[in-house]
Amino acid sequence: MSVLHPRTPATRSSITQEQRHGANGLLVLPALLMFVVFALVPLAGAVVLSFTQWDGLGDIGWAGRRNWSDVVKDPVTGNALVLTFKIIVVSWLVQTPISLLLGVFTAGTQRYRAALAALYFVPLLLSSAAVAIAFKAILDPHFGIGGAPGLHFLAQNWLGDPDLVLYVVVFVIAWQFVPFHTLLYQAAVRQIPASLYEAATIDGAGRLKQFRYVTLPQLRGTLITSSTLMVTGSLTYFDVVFVLTGGGPGNSTRLLPLDMYLTGFAANDMGRASVLAVILVVIGLGLAFALTRFTGFSRMRSEQEGL
């Protein structure tokens, strides 16, 4: 082993390896215990409930496979799945370029950029419910922002048009979460060694080329982290949508998590809600697994080999 070469870059990772072997397996216990109590046990409960009939009040009755066949056959479930995937894709397409560019921009050390960065991060401090209530008021077609002089073109049927409302929801979600992803990119950009840019400048690369051939490849890991968070996050978007639209108009924004909640706590059908919950877990695990596997994230390849 090359363990005893104190100055080679390999040293750090080798020590980590050794510690991994050396650590006592028992140390996993507290985390495992929390995971079992707060994740696996409720999950098992949901699986069991999905085969029962229960309105949340009376006795729990056995329902066999009926909930599952009902949910699968229900057009509302299909609609919810399509909407959920739509919102994952559109959210990613909207949020990634914006937060990437903002992250690169705010990584600069100029004063005005620091000031702007502080401003950009404000939405991160607000609670989702507050954000949704504020936007509900702003988007009112008669008394909202459209009522301001010169802004009458903004008086649209934002939350009432079934074709428009999903994009309004994507916008509000982006407004809230772009700052977080910007923060990730900003930190990542600041980690890129200045020597890379110096070398690129010597080779005659301009700003655009530096961005394309130095910055972007160096952000690969961050891009994957941010995308994983976005995709799994989109799968569970609930609070903003619930307060903003309540799933409406009609079923236009009844995403899978919302469908689950409304079935469980508005219609009080815990059996069918549990079916939806199990579907949600399976899709979420599948997506997270696929993302880490196909992007090579789990191999933790270094972007700075040879530096």
Add this chain to the structure above:
Amino acid sequence: MTASVMSRRTVLAAGLAALFGGAMTGCGTSGPKSGGTAGGGASVWILSGVTEQAFRNSFTGWNDAHPDQRFSVQAFANDPYKQKVRTAVGAGQAPTLIYGWGGGVLDSYVKAGAVEDLSDLVADPHVKNRFIPSIAAGGKIGGKTYALPNNGIKPVMVYYNKDLFRQIGAEPPKTWDELMSQVADFKRAKIAPFTVSGQAKWPLLPWLSYLMDRIGGPRVLNDILAGKHKAWSDPAVTEANEKIQALVDAGGFVDDFASITTDSGADVALLYTGKAAMTLALPSAYQTIQQADPKFIESGKLGYFPFPAVTGGKGDADDVVGNPSNYWSISASASDADKEAARAYLKNALLNSQYVGDLLKEGNVPPVADLGPRIAKSSDPDYFTAVYHMAAKAPNFALSLDQALGPKAGDAVLTNLQQIFLKEITPEKFAANMNATLSG
């Protein structure tokens, strides 16, 4: 090496002990008692909003006079309350006094044995004679009383802007056809005929309830509540939905009504700011105007009339739709001492003179018998008399659809009716979707 492993294990054991200890104390303090029903004495959850103060005053007065039977009061917004209280009742952690609407939800509480039988309480003439009988009937299930009225009578009627009616020379319409022709007149004058919050789904419900009743009579809803096969396919339901869609097509509702919210009062605001002529609403519309623009009422610009008749319809034009009242039930899982306190409160303090006065002040007409003299002394005797008589002389007072139906069908009717208004589904599809809730 051995020593270090040992010490790690010791640390781990200590950590685990701390974790379990923490979890256990957690259970001890926040587990069975967290509903506020035990230990701290009797508890009650009320709704925030216009009537909140009347309820608070009543409980504050009671607590001051009965320090040994105190209630802790917590206020919630309407929609979160409805969901929270059901979970609490299901978990046996309901507040001592449960605020409700009667109907399908009360029925499910009774079936689950979650609320106390109060029949002995109303056997006392002192209690029984306090309420209007037709309103008190809303708290009865299977001949037994499980809930007592605690709030104003809430019939739905049409509220209108008299200035705008004058502008096109219209009188309140007596029939649906008159209403439709006035809609055209208002459109020509560039005035929105009706304002409604299509964003919150429930304000759309009275349209269906009233049209169903006017066209087919109370039998239509009763068949649905009885779970009769294909009850939603009744021609009266289909005709009602067709009429709604015809009204939408005629531009009967303000532009973008599906984006208008009601928690902010934006729907009613269009009425008193002169942008829309009418709204079909609960008395909360009156209270909203009273708070936002009292001059509109004082200067006599606010008018009101009952929902118009449908020519050839079977329903009585005096039938009313709305919320007869709200009700108090006593949680069956409360401690005996708390139940005793709740009974004493219902017997002695519910809708007493002070309480009635507070409700009237906030624009609510309490469901108490012989209210005439009190109304005469109130701020707007004409309006309160209209509401009182409307409820008192109604041959049938139908509870709001979402409350009358069980939770499952109630949730479905909200979504499907919104789709009718948006013309996303046909009346036939509506019937098919709703019939599917009858079997379940």
